[in-house]
Amino acid sequence: MKILIISYHTCPENKLGSKDSGGLNIYLHEISNELGTKGHTVDIFTREHDIRDPLEIEINNNSKVIHLNAGDLAEEKHQMHNYIDLFTSNLINYIDEQNLQYDLIYSNYWMSGIVGELISEKLKIPHIITFHTMGLTKRSVNYLENESDFRIENELDLIKKSDAIVVPTHQEKENLILNYKSDNNIYIVSPGVDLEKFKSKNKFESREKLGLSQTTKILLSVGRLEPIKGYDVLINALSFLNISDDFDVRLLIIGGDSKSQNELERLNSLKLKHGLSNQVNFLGAIDHDELPIYLSAADVFVMPSAYETFGIAALEASACNLPVIAPQVGGLKSVVKHGQTGFLSVNKSPESLMHYLEILLKNKPLRELFGVNSRLHAMNYSWGKSSEDLISVFEDVLSKCLV
Secondary structure, three states, X not given: OEEEEEOOOOOOOOOOOOOOOOHHHHHHHHHHHHHHHOOOEEEEEEEOOOOOOOOEEEOOOOEEEEEEOOOOOOOOHHHHHHHHHHXXXXXXXXXXXXXXXXXXXXXXXXXXXXXXXXXXXXXXXXXXXXXXXXXXXXXXHOOOOOOOHHXXXXXXXXXXXXXXXXXXOHHHHHHHHHHHOOOOOEEEOOOXXXXXXXXXXXXXXXHHHXXXXXXXXXXXXXXXXXXXXXXXXXXXXXXXXXXXXXXXXXXXXXXXXXXXXXXXXXXXXXHHHOOOOOOEEEEEOOXXXXXXXXXXXXXXXXXXXXXXXXXXXXXXHHHOOOOEEEEOOOOHHXXXXXXXXXXXXXXXXXXXXXXXXXXXXXXXXXHHHHHHHHHHHHOOOOHHHHHHHHHHHHHHHHHHHHO
């Protein structure tokens, strides 16, 4: 197959944890790599983000990223829709100039979907979409998020017009049907994890390399610095713990960049308020390849998000033999097996989060048991399986379009 993938607002090659970069970027990079390895041709079109961006970045011999002009490089995500027409025009021109042909379009996120629908009409080929997050869902969690009517109107339109919708879990399928009153051609394709890259390393050596104490209990969390990620809930939970010389706890948060300054200031103020200056450390964005060392150095992984469609970072932690604590929301209910691989806390409840943190931090045998179970659970997920499931969706959609 020749597959045109659209990731309008973010590039799969962006540094993870930076603004607008996270699980979606990992998903696109890994899926495209697998599709290319299986012999399919994959072109991922995204907007230029930096004047240093090359026109093309090769993922493998059959998969590549193509950067196109889409207006102001410094534009914030919530305003990027203003340049969709420019990006679409440049994409059509590129296809015409290169005399390219595709079998289908696979869009990721709602803005990409708008582009995908326009290109689908021009090329007369099927359009499949994964939303990753949805406006009505983010509104429902009411977590300092302000999703526009424009976004939601376009999501509703895309649900009606697209040839198929791909979601990561049964929970997300139910959520889409509940909030958007549609079950139009919904397919479930779970993301995966690189089980070779993400596996436990020696904890002592990992801490030595990172300059971390061998006796401190290390909590780790990974994600963009945004209100919906719930780091304020985690810091509040930490403030309830009886931290002492005998019970030394440190929280490391990976993610964030210069564009996350407002949220970083808000969270720093909160940790100062609770007297946690020495216990909470913001490390900024790191290379994805370095993440296994941090996971191996940690005792517990925490993902306090008010909402996650899946939670790839939690799955990567599981693959590294870490117990995971997360709220019982969205796809996290699939990633974390309550009482087996970790705990599912009450959403946005620091008291509930603190309760499970205390259980795991004070019980090493339980941490180790959950860690073993986590790795076994993660082994059910792979990018190879994920790509095979996605190919099946593509083939099913193409066969229906031929009827």
